[in-house]
Amino acid sequence: MTLALETIGLKKTFGGLTATNDVHLRLEKGARHALIGPNGAGKTTLINLLTGVLAPSAGQIRLDGVEIGGMGVEARVRRGLGRTFQINQLFPDLTPIETVALAVSERSGRGGDWWRRVGTRGAVLDEVVDVLERFGLTERMREPTRTLPYGKQRLLEIAVALATKPRVLLLDEPAAGVPEGERHEILEAVEALPKDVTVVLIEHDMDMVFRFAERITVLVAGAVLTEGTVAEISDDPRVRAVYLGEG
Amino acid sequence: MTMPLLPTSRADAVASAKAFLGAQSRVRPLEIAFWLLAFAALFVGRSHHLLLAEITILALFAVSLDLILGYAGIVSLGHAAFFGLGAYAAGILAQSGHGDPLSGLVVAAGVAAVAGFVSSFLVLRGADLTRLMITLGVASLLYEAANKMDWLTGGADGLQGILIGPLLGRFDFDLYGTTAFAYALGVLFVVMLALRVVVHSPFGHALRAIRDNRLRARAVGIPVERRLVAVYTLSAAIAGLAGALSCQTTAFVSLDVLDFHRSAEVLLVLVIGGSGRLYGAIVGAVVFRFAQDVLSAMTPQYWQFWVGLGLVILVLIGRDRLDDLGRAIVARILPARRSPEGTP
Numbered sequence: 134m135t136l137a138l139e140t141i142g143l144k145k146t147f148g149g150l151t152a153t154n155d156v157h158l159r160l161e162k163g164a165r166h167a168l169i170g171p172n173g174a175g176k177t178t179l180i181n182l183l184t185g186v187l188a189p190s191a192g193q194i195r196l197d198g199v200e201i202g203g204m205g206v207e208a209r210v211r212r213g214l215g216r217t218f219q220i221n222q223l224f225p226d227l228t229p230i231e232t233v234a235l236a237v238s239e240r241s242g243r244g245g246d247w248w249r250r251v252g253t254r255g256a257v258l259d260e261v262v263d264v265l266e267r268f269g270l271t272e273r274m275r276e277p278t279r280t281l282p283y284g285k286q287r288l289l290e291i292a293v294a295l296a297t298k299p300r301v302l303l304l305d306e307p308a309a310g311v312p313e314g315e316r317h318e319i320l321e322a323v324e325a326l327p328k329d330v331t332v333v334l335i336e337h338d339m340d341m342v343f344r345f346a347e348r349i350t351v352l353v354a355g356a357v358l359t360e361g362t363v364a365e366i367s368d369d370p371r372v373r374a375v376y377l378g379e380g
Numbered sequence: 381m382t383m384p385l386l387p388t389s390r391a392d393a394v395a396s397a398k399a400f401l402g403a404q405s406r407v408r409p410l411e412i413a414f415w416l417l418a419f420a421a422l423f424v425g426r427s428h429h430l431l432l433a434e435i436t437i438l439a440l441f442a443v444s445l446d447l448i449l450g451y452a453g454i455v456s457l458g459h460a461a462f463f464g465l466g467a468y469a470a471g472i473l474a475q476s477g478h479g480d481p482l483s484g485l486v487v488a489a490g491v492a493a494v495a496g497f498v499s500s501f502l503v504l505r506g507a508d509l510t511r512l513m514i515t516l517g518v519a520s521l522l523y524e525a526a527n528k529m530d531w532l533t534g535g536a537d538g539l540q541g542i543l544i545g546p547l548l549g550r551f552d553f554d555l556y557g558t559t560a561f562a563y564a565l566g567v568l569f570v571v572m573l574a575l576r577v578v579v580h581s582p583f584g585h586a587l588r589a590i591r592d593n594r595l596r597a598r599a600v601g602i603p604v605e606r607r608l609v610a611v612y613t614l615s616a617a618i619a620g621l622a623g624a625l626s627c628q629t630t631a632f633v634s635l636d637v638l639d640f641h642r643s644a645e646v647l648l649v650l651v652i653g654g655s656g657r658l659y660g661a662i663v664g665a666v667v668f669r670f671a672q673d674v675l676s677a678m679t680p681q682y683w684q685f686w687v688g689l690g691l692v693i694l695v696l697i698g699r700d701r702l703d704d705l706g707r708a709i710v711a712r713i714l715p716a717r718r719s720p721e722g723t724p
Contacts, residue, residue, distance in 0.1 A: 184599070210601040222596040224589050230397050235589050238582040239601035245610075247583035252401030262393045271393045275400045297601050 135198040137162040137331040138183075138214075138301045143192035145178055145355075152178040154356040156192070160301070160331050167334045167342040170352035171375065176335050177219075179352065180303055184216050185209045197300060211240075215299025217290040219306040219335075225279035229270050229289055232278060233261045236296035260296070268292045268322055284315040288322055301331040308338055320344065343367065351375075405580035410710070411659070415569065422562055430557030435669045436564035437625045440571060442649040442661035444618035449647075450656030451579060452611045453591030454503055457512045457643050458519030461499075462492040462616040464638030465522065466623025471539040471633035472532065479545035481563065481628050488624030489617040496616020500609045516640070523638040538634035542627065553629065560629035567625060568662075571618060575658055578614075587611055588656075648687070652694065654703070 138160040145153040152175045160166050170176055181187040183194060185206040194202040201209050224232055234251050237260045238244045252258055265271045268288040273281055278289065287307060294302055308319045320341055326332055336342050342349065342363075349366040351358040353375050359366070366372055421432060441463055448454040466488040473484045502514045526533045534540055546552045551559045578584050586607050589597040598604055627633045636642070645668075653664020671690065675683035694702070 206598040207601050207603050210599060216599055218596070218599075222593055222599070224592040224596065226592060227585070227588065228400070230400060231585055232589075234401075235582070235585055235597075235602065236600045239586070244582050244586055244602060245607075247578045247581045250401065250405045250577060250580040251582055251585055252398055258394055258397055258401075262390065262397055266390060266393060271396075274393075274397065293596070293600060 136160060136195070137164065137197060138333070139193075139195040139198075140183070141193040141195070143179075143182060143194065144190045145182055145187060146190045152355050153182060153189075154354070156352075156355075156357055158350065158357075160333065162300075162331055163329055164331050165334070165345060165347045166332065167336060167346035167349045168352060169336065169339075169342060169349060170358075173354075174352040175355035176352055177305075178355070180216065180305055180335065183303060184214060210297055210299075213298070213300035214303070215294040215297045215301070216303040217294045217305055217307055219309050221283075221286050221290060223278045223286060223289060223293070226277055228277055229265055229274040229281070229292070230261060232289065232293055233264050233296045234258075236293050237261055237264075240297050264292050264296045267295075267325070269318075284311050284318060287311055287319055291319075291322060291326075295326065295330075299330060301333065302326065303333045303335070305335050306337060307334070308336070308341060316341070405576065414659075414662075418565055422558065422565070426556045426558060429561040431669070431673070433557050433561040433564045433629050435665050436561065436568050437622050437629070438646070438649060438669060439662040439665035440564070440568045440625065441619055441622035441646050442653065442665050443568075443571065443575065443658060444615045444622060445646050445650055446655050446658060446661045447575065447615040447618065448612055449650060450658075450660070451584065451591065452587040452608060454608065454612065455508050455511050456503075456515040457640075457647065458515035458517070459615075459619055459646055460638055460640070460642035461515075461519040461522045462496055462619035463623035463626070463642060463646075464519075464526070465495050466492045466620030467627040467633045467637040468526065468533060468539070468623075469620070470624035470627040471542050474542045474544055474628070474631075475539060477543075479543045480549075481544055481547050484544075484628060485567070485621060485624045488627075489620045492620020492623065493613050493617035496619075497609065497613040499616075500612035503612065504605050504608055516643075519638065519640065519643055523635065523640075526635055526638055533633075533635075536635060538632060539627075542631045542633070544628050544631055553631070557629070564625050564629060567621060571621065572658065579658065583607065583610070648691065651691065 136159050138158065140156055140158040143153055143156040144151070156179060168176060168179070178187065182189050185204060189202055192202070193200055196209070196212055196214055199212070201212060201214070204212070231251065234257060235244070237257050238246070238251070241257065243254065243257065262271065265274050268291065270285060270288060270292060273285065278286065281289065291304065291307060304323065307323055308316045311319055316338070323332070323334070323345060334342065334345055346363060348360065348362055350360045351366060351372050358371060358375065359369055361369070441459070444462070445456065445459050448456060469488040469491040470484040473487055478484065499518050502518070503511050506514070527535055544553055547559055547563055553559045586597070586602045589600065589602060590604050590607060594604060623637060626637065649664040649668045650661055651664070652667050653662065654660030671687060672683060675686045679686070
């Protein structure tokens with residue numbers, strides 16, 4: 134069976150610094166995978182390599198068996214690699230309707246249409262509402278994004294990414310900055326993601342990681358320290374030493 | 381036909397989303413009133429038609445800049461490059477015996493579009509400062525090229541012997557400028573009709589997304605470079621139209637069309653009228669030219685001082701507060717007008 138996402142010997146160096154060192158990842162279709170590691174472990178660099186923001190110094194990245202390491206950001210998105218951002222990257226002046234419609238239009242190959250206004254294609258509109266409903270965003274979908282509560286903006290982050298119909302979705306600390314009382318809303322949304330989408334969760338919140346993930350990869354100093362099931366990782370003394378012990 | 385039975389809440393949500401998007405691009409009463417007024421001006425006050433034609437052309441030029449600045453977020457200090465190219469293209473064509481205005485207009489837009497397409501690749505990368513310098517540089521290059529190539533452009537003397545034929549083969553350009561005004565207004569009207577579709581299309585929304593957050597725009601799958609090339613080319617073509625109109629309505633082209641002050645002026649117009657809203661360009665052009673007229677009549681030497689002062693005040697007060705004021709005034713004048721969503 135082809136893996137949904139695979140990296141082979143992925144490496145990134147900045148001058149003398151090795152930010153990502155020989156990383157091998159193997160994710161099956163529909164996997165719920167978490168990527169953890171202390172600050173400076175190279176999680177962000179790894180995401181940037183996967184999504185095409187950075188070019189790898191060596192190694193390969195395969196999405197559904199196809200090498201994507203040389204592709205640009207948009208091309209990878211079109212091939213089904215979606216992501217969210219640790220710090221909200223939304224369009225402050227656009228409403229959630231317009232934001233999600235952008236993603237749906239681009240995915241359905243209608244993003245370049247200049248001769249008809251947004252919303253005149255029923256299929257696009259249906260899909261936009263479906264996505265917004267899934268994340269409980271319909272109530273405030275007509276207000277500019279900047280006026281939404283922070284928690285709702287975090288949900289919109291995931292909604293936009295899902296609207297690109299990714300095969301693999303990278304969630305970069307989806308609950309970052311969300312107050313304790315509202316985190317469950319994010320976790321529920323993440324848990325309710327479609328089963329056929331492969332999800333990679335990058336997260337500091339261990340409760341969330343242990344509740345959500347099936348398997349966990351621990352990154353330390355740019356390299357994979359270990360990989361295993363939730364039980365294996367939580368019992369691993371090395372992981373406790375370098376990571377869990379810290380927090 | 382089988383329609384799946386939808387829970388009302390979802391159907392409501394779809395209808396609500398549709399209504400919202402529809403309301404965004406709805407034709408507003410003020411818009412209709414503006415165009416009625418503008419076309420009505422054709423039949424009165426003949427002595428002002430030359431000025432009105434000039435304002436209309438400036439407005440069209442500003443609209444073209446708004447497309448890249450207000451929507452796509454590309455700052456330019458050299459938009460006169462495309463205005464000038466359009467003007468020279470129309471002028472040289474007319475000089476060589478092809479005086480038909482409309483076909484000249486099309487050729488001019490084409491020439492400007494090609495130049496826009498080629499130079500668009502230079503403004504793709506870099507931040508605002510880089511773009512300012514690049515656009516400024518391209519315009520300066522064209523200015524000097526036009527200056528040197530006097531066998532084609534007439535150099536510093538300007539293009540001589542431009543003969544413009546009658547519009548549509550029937551309407552000669554008259555001394556009062558009535559034909560000129562009607563022609564320019566017609567072109568502006570058609571361009572505005574087209575652009576209000578474009579800015580509300582997926583393409584138009586993608587431009588705003590690129591302007592607001594390029595990182596996310598890419599992550600959504602928007603091919604950023606391709607969209608920017610397209611809008612820059614379109615904007616150049618419209619600037620070329622404005623330049624051609626300027627040439628055809630005055631039967632004269634000089635190096636002035638490529639001059640830096642023209643690029644700066646159109647930027648001023650957009651700042652005055654407000655960017656990212658199409659009609660701001662028209663408002664800005666009207667305000668700017670009338671202010672220029674009034675001020676230069678009062679203080680012929682120092683009118684630019686007052687323009688400058690007004691601009692500083694405008695920027696200090698802030699666009700948003702002025703908009704609120706404008707809305708309050710409109711609400712006072714039209715108290716019966718409900719907002720489309722029924723919100724207070």
